[in-house]
Every structure is written in structure tokens, then in C-alpha cells.
Amino acid sequence: MSLRGVTVEVGGxxxxxxxxxxxxAGTLMGVVGPNGAGKSTLFNAIAGLLPVRQxxxxxxxxxxxxxxxxxxxxxxxxxxxxxxxxMDVVMMGRCCRLGWFQRPGKRDRQIVKACLGRVGLWDxxxxxxxxxxxxxxxxxxxxxxxxxxxxVLLLDEAFSGADVAAQEALIGVLRTLRDEGRIxxxxxxxxxxxxxxxxxxxxxxxxxxxxxxxxxxxxSEVMEQMxxxxxxxxxxxGES
Amino acid sequence: xxxxxxxxxxxxxxxxxxxxxxxxxxxAFIGDALAHAVLxxxxxxxxxxxxxxxxxxxxxxxxxxxxxxxxRRAGLSSDTSIGxxxxxxxxxxxxxxxxxxxxxxxxxxLLLGQILAITPTGIYVSLGITVMVIxxxxxxxxWLLFTSFDPLGAQVNSTRASVADHAFLVMLAxxxxxxxxxxxxxxxxxxxxxxxATAYLLARRFVSIMMTGAALGTAAAVTGLYVSYYFNLxxxxxxxxxxxxxxxxxxxxxxxxxPA
Numbered sequence: 001m002s003l004r005g006v007t008v009e010v011g012g013x014x015x016x017x018x019x020x021x022x023x024x025a026g027t028l029m030g031v032v033g034p035n036g037a038g039k040s041t042l043f044n045a046i047a048g049l050l051p052v053r054q055x056x057x058x059x060x061x062x063x064x065x066x067x068x069x070x071x072x073x074x075x076x077x078x079x080x081x082x083x084x085x086x087m088d089v090v091m092m093g094r095c096c097r098l099g100w101f102q103r104p105g106k107r108d109r110q111i112v113k114a115c116l117g118r119v120g121l122w123d124x125x126x127x128x129x130x131x132x133x134x135x136x137x138x139x140x141x142x143x144x145x146x147x148x149x150x151x152v153l154l155l156d157e158a159f160s161g162a163d164v165a166a167q168e169a170l171i172g173v174l175r176t177l178r179d180e181g182r183i184x185x186x187x188x189x190x191x192x193x194x195x196x197x198x199x200x201x202x203x204x205x206x207x208x209x210x211x212x213x214x215x216x217x218x219x220s221e222v223m224e225q226m227x228x229x230x231x232x233x234x235x236x237x238g239e240s
Numbered sequence: 241x242x243x244x245x246x247x248x249x250x251x252x253x254x255x256x257x258x259x260x261x262x263x264x265x266x267x268a269f270i271g272d273a274l275a276h277a278v279l280x281x282x283x284x285x286x287x288x289x290x291x292x293x294x295x296x297x298x299x300x301x302x303x304x305x306x307x308x309x310x311x312r313r314a315g316l317s318s319d320t321s322i323g324x325x326x327x328x329x330x331x332x333x334x335x336x337x338x339x340x341x342x343x344x345x346x347x348x349x350l351l352l353g354q355i356l357a358i359t360p361t362g363i364y365v366s367l368g369i370t371v372m373v374i375x376x377x378x379x380x381x382x383w384l385l386f387t388s389f390d391p392l393g394a395q396v397n398s399t400r401a402s403v404a405d406h407a408f409l410v411m412l413a414x415x416x417x418x419x420x421x422x423x424x425x426x427x428x429x430x431x432x433x434x435x436x437a438t439a440y441l442l443a444r445r446f447v448s449i450m451m452t453g454a455a456l457g458t459a460a461a462v463t464g465l466y467v468s469y470y471f472n473l474x475x476x477x478x479x480x481x482x483x484x485x486x487x488x489x490x491x492x493x494x495x496x497x498x499p500a
Contacts, residue, residue, distance in 0.1 A: 071396035092386040096398040101379040
């Protein structure tokens with residue numbers, strides 16, 4: 001996946017400007033930055049939900065709207081009033097693999113079962129989504145991406161509402177998917193243990209402040225670019 | 241009376257089946273708007289001598305598609321687009337009704353429904369719509385669940401999500417046409433929303449909401465029909481009051497373990 005000079009406008013204002021970076025297959029990348037840094041906007045542009053004013057997004061083998069890219073939105077974008085089960089949600093991932101007027105068959109159910117097993121939620125398959133914890137919900141969405149057979153996963157604020165143990169469980173699942181060659185981008189404003197979690201980190205504050213291995217990118221200058229004077233004292237363990 | 245009974249059952253079944261989506265997707269307003277917006281089609285039907293139910297179908301479908309197009313092209317919220325279209329189309333219908341000297345239609349019958357006067361053609365139209373919408377709901381079920389639960393995720397998943405959303409609006413418009421014949425323009429929303437909302441309080445899963453809603457809707461429509469027949473009332477208000485009565489009873493006495 002590569003982005004070249006991507007600029008996106010939202011409501012007439014430039015939300016992200018001239019963003020350029022590459023991600024190789026088999027990479028787990030964290031996208032960090034303060035609130036309003038443009039993380040969600042960037043994801044929406046990659047996913048084809050927002051038009052790119054300038055530049056180009058290239059998704060090798062995972063064209064937008066083809067099922068190759070899976071998007072897990074922020075929890076606020078999901079309609080939790082709809083009473084759907086864990087199984088229902090993972091089955092949604094099979095939609096793009098079905099023909100018009102075709103309903104899920106035995107093979108789809110087998111795939112969904114395998115995906116639920118991989119994210120460790122087969123026992124909760126009949127539970128309503130509203131009955132799960134924040135971390136479990138995120139794993140259901142990852143299961144849906146697996147059922148979709150997506151090669152690129154975008155997870156927006158996936159740690160929101162999940163405690164540290166749930167975050168680590170999610171990262172554990174994502175690592176296995178990374179090892180299979182998938183590209184995973186996870187947006188977060190949580191700076192806890194970034195070096196232990198991600199292969200690469202993209203530091204964003206409307207533009208790319210830095211991009212690279214987490215142990216290299218978090219210099220004082222980068223932290224100041226992202227968080228201003230308060231950022232200089234922060235480290236990537238989330239402590240000041 | 242047999243035709244009225246068949247018409248009432250169709251309304252009672254179909255409105256909650258589609259209404260389950262409108263309730264859980266917060267789209268109740270659009271059902272009301274579509275009902276008002278098909279008035280020009282109904283009046284046009286009277287003017288040219290076509291059954292009003294038939295004339296209402298293309299109008300409803302056109303308005304349903306226009307709502308999506310207008311909100312996307314003009315960058316307006318759905319509510320705003322619906323508000324503009326709803327008022328414009330209803331006003332157009334009223335002006336057509338006032339200026340068309342060749343037709344004699346009681347506006348009260350249009351607004352409140354006149355199921356006892358439903359024609360054989362009206363029943364055939366309702367039956368045809370019922371078959372189409374049930375097939376549509378069956379075919380699009382997983383896509384409709386997806387777009388209702390996670391619209392952004394669905395849109396990224398496939399361009400078909402948008403087609404499913406349009407298909408839903410078309411099915412909603414079609415069901416509104418059935419509902420208008422029984423409950424009238426003003427009260428069709430009650431049949432669309434109230435039984436489905438009652439079922440939402442009782443059932444745990446979405447498909448159960450659809451089925452429970454259809455059962456409650458049928459009970460309300462048929463009871464309302466007989467109440468209106470024996471007490472010489474309009475059918476629309478009678479059906480609405482029965483549906484609302486069931487809703488109130490469920491709110492008061494529902495088991496506390498079900499999600500709300």
C-alpha cells in the first residue's frame with residue numbers, strides 16, 4: 001500500500017496535507033496523533049469514503065469496494081440499537097463474496113466458524129454485540145475482516161473502551177494476521193507501549209511528522225510537532 | 241369486507257417487516273415523509289383514471305431515490321432533504337387536488353384511509369407489492385443488516401451496500417403505498433413504527449423483531465378494522481389506537497430482562 005502526496009479536505013478545510021508513506025505486506029502499523037490530527041480522515045480517504053483532493057492512494061490487490069479492504073470504524077459510527085449477534089456481524093464479512101440474491105451457504109458458515117475461532121469468540125457466537133466488552137467487540141470486527149478475506153485492515157480508535165488486557169489480546173490477534181502477510185493500520189491516540197505493539201508508527205498531525213519503527217520516530221522534535229510544548233516531556237510508554 | 245380484511249392483514253404484516261429497519265435505523269421520519277410525498281401520484285391517478293395505488297408506486301419510488309440523491313449532491317443531512325421533499329410534494333398534491341375540477345375525492349379519505357372502500361385492483365397491487373418486498377427483504381437481508389449496523393464498514397466492503405440502501409428505500413416506499421390504503425397518509429407511520437417498536441421491546445434478535453412486529457401489526461390492523469366497522473369510524477385511527485394500546489401495555493408490563 002502506498003500514499004503519495006495525499007491531501008484531503010473536509011468541510012472546505014484541509015484535514016490532512018501532502019501525506020506520503022508506504023506500507024509493506026505483513027506490517028502492523030500504528031497511526032498516532034492528537035485529537036483532530038486527521039487519523040480518521042486519512043483512514044476514510046484510504047477506504048474510499050472521502051475523496052482525495054490531491055495525491056494518490058494505491059492499494060495493491062485490495063481495491064476500494066472490492067472486499068480486499070476491511071474498515072473498522074469508531075464505535076460512535078456503529079448503530080448499537082440494532083440487536084445483532086456476534087455470528088451475524090462476522091457473517092456480514094461474507095456479503096461481498098456472495099452473488100446478488102445469494103444467501104450465505106454451508107461454506108460461508110464454515111468460514112465464519114473458523115474466523116470466530118481465530119479471534120477466540122466462538123463460545124460467544126450467540127451473544128448480542130451490546131453484551132460484549134469493548135475489546136471483545138473489536139475482536140468481532142477483526143473476525144468480520146477475516147471472513148471478508150481482506151488483505152488490508154483499517155481499525156479506527158480500536159483501543160477505545162478496551163482495558164490494557166483487552167488491548168493486548170487484540171494486538172495478539174492482529175500479530176497473527178500480520179504474520180500471514182496482511183497490512184494492518186490501527187489509529188490510536190494512546191501512546192502506551194507503542195514499541196511493543198507495532199512494527200511501524202505513523203506520527204500524524206495533519207501532515208506526516210514521522211514514519212518508521214517506533215523506537216526511532218519518537219524524537220523530541222516529533223513529539224513537539226504532534227503535541228506542542230506538552231509533547232516534549234511525553235514518552236511512548238504514555239507517561240510524562 | 242373480505243377485501244378490507246385482506247388489505248388489513250397485508251398492512252399489518254408488511255409495515256412492521258420494513259418498519260423493523262426504520263425503527264432500528266432511526267428512519268421513522270422518512271416513512272411519514274414518503275406517505276405525504278406520494279400524494280401527487282395519488283391525485284394524478286384520479287385525474288387520469290388510473291388506480292391511485294398504482295399511480296402512487298412510481299411517485300414513492302422516485303421520492304425515495306431523490307432523498308438519497310439530494311442529500312448526497314447538496315451535502316445536506318437526510319432529515320433536511322426529506323423535510324424539503326416531503327413538504328414540496330405534499331403541497332404539490334394539495335394544489336393538484338384543488339385545481340383538478342374533474343375529480344371528486346374526499347381529502348379525509350386520503351389522509352385517514354378508507355380500507356372498506358378498497359377496490360379489487362387495490363388488493364392486487366398490495367399483493368404484488370407484498371410478494372416483491374418479501375423477496376427483496378429475503379434477498380437483501382444480510383446487506384440490510386450490514387448497512388443498518390455499520391454503514392461505513394458496509395460501504396467500504398462493497399459498492400453493493402449503496403444498492404442495498406436504495407433498495408430498502410424503494411421497499412419502504414412500496415410498503416407505504418399499501419399502508420396508505422388502510423391507514424391513510426397521516427397515520428401510515430403508526431403502522432410502520434408502532435408494532436415494530438413494540439416488538440423491539442419484546443424480542444431479542446432482529447429477525448424476531450420482524451416476526452413479532454408482523455404478528456402485532458396484523459392483530460392491530462384486523463382489530464382496528466372491526467372496531468371501525470362496528471363503531472362507524474375511520475379505519476386508520478382505529479388501527480393506530482389499537483397498535484398504540486398494545487405498545488402502552490407492553491411498555492407497562494414487558495419483562496425487564498429484554499433489551500430496550
